[in-house]
Amino acid sequence: MLLHEWTLVFFTVLVQAAVGIVLGGEYLLRRADNCAERKSIRRQSCIAFALFAVAGVISLGHTGSPFNSFYTILNIGSSWLSREIAVLGLTGFAFLWLAFMRWKAEEQASERIAALLVIVFGCVLIAVMSRVYRLSVVPAWDSWAGFLTFFGSVFLLGSLWHGMMSAKGDEAKKFGSALVVPAFVGLVLASAGVPLAVPTTAGCVNPSTVFIPASCIASYLSLRMVLTVLGMSTFTLSVIRTVQGSGRWACVPTLAFALALAGELLGRSMFYASYARLGM
Amino acid sequence: MYTQPAFYFDATACSGCKTYMVACLDGYDMPASVLWRRVSEYTGGEWAQQDDGIYTQNVFAYYMSVSCNHCLNPVCVQACPTTAMNKNKHDIVSVDQNKCVGCRYCEMNCPYSAPQYNSDLGKMTKCNFCYERQIKGLAPLCVEACPLRALKFGEYEDLKKQYGDKAHTAPLPDPTIAKPCLVLNPARSAKPVSSSAGMVSNPEEI
Numbered sequence: 001m002l003l004h005e006w007t008l009v010f011f012t013v014l015v016q017a018a019v020g021i022v023l024g025g026e027y028l029l030r031r032a033d034n035c036a037e038r039k040s041i042r043r044q045s046c047i048a049f050a051l052f053a054v055a056g057v058i059s060l061g062h063t064g065s066p067f068n069s070f071y072t073i074l075n076i077g078s079s080w081l082s083r084e085i086a087v088l089g090l091t092g093f094a095f096l097w098l099a100f101m102r103w104k105a106e107e108q109a110s111e112r113i114a115a116l117l118v119i120v121f122g123c124v125l126i127a128v129m130s131r132v133y134r135l136s137v138v139p140a141w142d143s144w145a146g147f148l149t150f151f152g153s154v155f156l157l158g159s160l161w162h163g164m165m166s167a168k169g170d171e172a173k174k175f176g177s178a179l180v181v182p183a184f185v186g187l188v189l190a191s192a193g194v195p196l197a198v199p200t201t202a203g204c205v206n207p208s209t210v211f212i213p214a215s216c217i218a219s220y221l222s223l224r225m226v227l228t229v230l231g232m233s234t235f236t237l238s239v240i241r242t243v244q245g246s247g248r249w250a251c252v253p254t255l256a257f258a259l260a261l262a263g264e265l266l267g268r269s270m271f272y273a274s275y276a277r278l279g280m
Numbered sequence: 281m282y283t284q285p286a287f288y289f290d291a292t293a294c295s296g297c298k299t300y301m302v303a304c305l306d307g308y309d310m311p312a313s314v315l316w317r318r319v320s321e322y323t324g325g326e327w328a329q330q331d332d333g334i335y336t337q338n339v340f341a342y343y344m345s346v347s348c349n350h351c352l353n354p355v356c357v358q359a360c361p362t363t364a365m366n367k368n369k370h371d372i373v374s375v376d377q378n379k380c381v382g383c384r385y386c387e388m389n390c391p392y393s394a395p396q397y398n399s400d401l402g403k404m405t406k407c408n409f410c411y412e413r414q415i416k417g418l419a420p421l422c423v424e425a426c427p428l429r430a431l432k433f434g435e436y437e438d439l440k441k442q443y444g445d446k447a448h449t450a451p452l453p454d455p456t457i458a459k460p461c462l463v464l465n466p467a468r469s470a471k472p473v474s475s476s477a478g479m480v481s482n483p484e485e486i
Contacts, residue, residue, distance in 0.1 A: 064382020064402025071362035071379045081385045082361035137355075137391045137457060279391030279453030280320050280346060280480060 005272035007061035012129060013157070013264050014055035015088075016150055019122035020158020021048035022098070024182065026115050028162055028175055037171050042102040044165060045115070049099035056092060080132045087128050091121040126150050133271075140197070140274040148193035149271070153264050156186030156228065160257040163235050167253040176239035176253075187232045190267070194221055197271060220270045227263030231256045284352075284371045285409055286436035286461035287423075288443055289345050292468065293430040296321060296343040298485070303425030304347075304407075314396045316407040317347040317422050318486040322451050324471070324478025340478065342467030344451055345431065347422065348373055348394035348407040349460030356386035356395055365395070365404070372409045380404050391453035392460065393486070409433075439463040450475040 025044050032038045060066040073089070075082040094117035101111035130146040159182045166175040235256035238249045298319045305312065325339030350373045357365045357373060364379035365386050375395070380403040386395040387404065395404045410420035418424070423431050432439070443463050448455045449470035455462075471477045480486065 062383060064384075064397065064399070065380060068362065068364075068379060068381040071364065072381055072383070073361070074363045074379075075361050078358040079361045079385075081359065081383065085361060132385075135389060137389060137453065275388070277388070277391060277393075278457075280318070280344065280393060280451045280486065 005062070006269070007058050008272055009265060009268045011055045011059040011062070012150065013153060013261075013268055014051050014058070015129070016126060016153040016264075017157040017161065017261075018048040018052040018055065018095070019091075019118070019126060020154040020156070020186075021045070021051070021161050022095075022115060022118045022122065022158075023154065024158035024162045024179065026119065027182065028166075028178065031174060031178055032171070038107065039105070040166070040171075041162075042107070042111075044162065045102040045118075046099045049095045052092065052095050056088070080128060080134075084125065084128045084132050087121060087125045091118065091125050094118045094121050122154075126154055137278045138275055139278065140276060141271075143196040145193040145196035146271070148189045149197065149267060152186045152188075152190030152193060153268075154186070155182050156190060156232070156260050157257075157264060159183035159186060160231065160235055160253070160260050163239075164253040164257040167238070168250050173242050176235075176242055180236055180239055183232060183235060187228060190228055190264075191225065194225055194267075197221060197267075197274065214274075217270050217274050220266060220273075224263045224267035224270065227259050227266065231259030231261075231263060234259060281370045281414055282435045284436040284461060285350060285414075285433060286439050286463060287347065287349070288432040288434070288439045288463040288465075290430045290432075290465040291342055291344065291449075291470065292465055293428045294319070294343040294345060294467075295428055297427065299427055300345075300422035300425040300431065303421045307410075307421040310405070311398065311400060314398050314405060315486065316394075316396060316405070317345065318393070319343055319345045320451055320480045320486050321482045322471070322478045323481045340469035340471075341481075342469055344449070346392050346394075346452070346462070348409075349392060349458070349462045350409060351461060352459035353457075355389045355391075355458050359389040360386050368411075370411070372411055373406070374408045374411070375404050375406055377401070377403055391457055436461040436463070448473050450478060451480050 021044050025041050028041050029038060032041055060069065063069065072085045073082055076086055094114060098111065098114035098118050101108055101114055130150045133141045133146045135141055159179045163176055163179045166172055234252055238252040241249060296319055301315060301317055301319060304317050321341060322344055323341040325337060327335050327337045329335050350371060354367060354373050357367055361383065362379045362381050364376040365373065366376060367373050382402045382404060384397055387397060395406045398405045413420060420433055423433050440463055443465060446464055446466060448464060449466045450473055452473055454473055
């Protein structure tokens with residue numbers, strides 16, 4: 001039941017995490033002041049590209065005839081799904097370029113252009129992705145919930161990923177405290193989306209389009225917020241402890257990321273489960 | 281061929297036998313899960329005690345038959361990313377199987393559940409208004425199979441003139457969404473669109 005539309009759940013969360021990792025990486029690169037730190041952050045772009053590529057492959061699992069995928073950009077004029085796939089392709093090329101540049105040891109000026117393109121295309125992609133689900137015939141989706149939660153995932157997962165990857169080095173103190181703010185922005189966006197995401201079946205007279213009862217979805221959404229808040233709190237506590245010099249909890253940021261990721265996957269699964277269409 | 285074909289459904293004549301659902305499935309040799317035409321049973325009402333202690337009821341039940349309405353504003357055509365979903369020169373909405381990727385986004389958008397996913401093909405399928413039969417001068421299978429003649433077809437404007445442009449009723453959605461080419465003669469107990477007075481009581485069949 002919770003794995004309904006799992007291909008779309010993993011596709012959307014992984015794409016948002018990948019964009020968040022690049023966004024968080026550029027944010028941290030401005031604070032990095034030695035080669036080791038910069039190298040470590042630059043390498044995260046390659047991991048982000050790998051996540052993005054895996055997400056692209058997973059998305060094909062949602063189609064019945066993946067070999068016809070090349071036709072999916074033919075209706076850009078009126079189809080939001082077609083627009084999403086076109087922007088996905090552009091973002092993929094920008095990701096590939098960035099990963100290629102960052103795989104090399106020495107920094108190059110053009111890699112900043114590649115990173116900028118990934119961020120711009122990535123943000124457009126997330127916005128268009130949320131628009132795909134803004135359907136007037138699906139009351140549960142016809143709100144800003146998708147937009148807020150999708151961008152919430154970008155900030156939350158991107159920040160906590162870098163928190164996890166920088167937990168063991170000397171940069172834990174510097175980067176950890178810098179990452180709390182964007183992670184909190186992600187938490188606020190995700191929280192703002194939850195009340196709007198509470199499903200409604202008003203006017204949806206065909207019960208066969210409702211996958212899980214609304215009360216059940218509301219309970220799972222509450223659990224999703226508990227996981228997200230726990231992840232954020234755990235990360236913040238580990239940062240406070242590191243800043244105060246009370247010792248470092250190297251594994252705690254990993255736990256924080258795992259909790260937040262679990263929350264995002266559960267929340268996204270409920271998003272798709274809340275699908276109920278007007279009419280018959 | 282008609283230039284804007286439409287169905288006429290007379291809910292006062294329908295007994296809910298679903299013969300034409302079977303005729304459609306059989307005629308196109310489709311799996312049982314792919315329903316180009318569906319008949320829903322819309323039911324509601326209750327018993328209530330009056331001031332004098334007598335119980336009275338306001339129960340109702342009627343049938344609503346729907347296939348693709350080859351809408352004037354086909355949301356499925358607009359949503360389809362591949363342009364596989366299209367309106368042909370006779371204004372019949374059909375799927376180009378060579379282009380369809382089977383993403384089901386047309387299904388998400390259509391308030392009539394007209395596009396149906398065929399898992400054997402990995403593609404969307406839908407009512408094509410028995411185009412190949414109409415070219416030969418034959419009626420669509422569902423129209424021909426209906427034993428009570430509750431279903432008719434013809435030019436949309438002609439049907440409206442003949443039977444009147446009556447308001448759609450529950451469980452149909454708001455017709456302004458897709459502007460369906462469907463002319464109705466509602467049941468006597470019909471409830472307005474978006475009414476919460478009843479429910480579809482045969483969801484497993486549609």
